[in-house]
Amino acid sequence: MDNMIEVKEQDCFAYKNGKCKVLRVKQCEGVGCSFFKTKPQLQLDRLKAFEHIQSLDANIRNEIIDVYNLESEKQLNEVGGL
Numbered sequence: 001m002d003n004m005i006e007v008k009e010q011d012c013f014a015y016k017n018g019k020c021k022v023l024r025v026k027q028c029e030g031v032g033c034s035f036f037k038t039k040p041q042l043q044l045d046r047l048k049a050f051e052h053i054q055s056l057d058a059n060i061r062n063e064i065i066d067v068y069n070l071e072s073e074k075q076l077n078e079v080g081g082l
Contacts, residue, residue: 007031013042 009015009030014022014037023035030036037045053064064070 007038009036011038012036013039 009028012020012028012033014020014035015028018028019025020028020033020035023033053061056064
């Protein structure tokens with residue numbers, strides 16, 4: 001028997017009260033949705049993105065911080081919470 005964990009639409013980071021809080025859809029499409037992502041997957045993706053930003057040249061990194069209204073580089077290190 002597989003140790004597969006059953007993933008449900010309620011496991012998506014954007015699922016709230018039967019609706020998607022990210023997309024403008026009338027009903028959640030469940031695990032088949034191309035935006036479906038669990039909270040741990042979202043955290044990992046954010047971590048990867050922030051690590052990439054930190055690896056960039058300081059001028060480019062500062063431009064990104066300005067464009068996305070990040071308060072400081074410290075915010076790039078605070079990946080943990082959702």
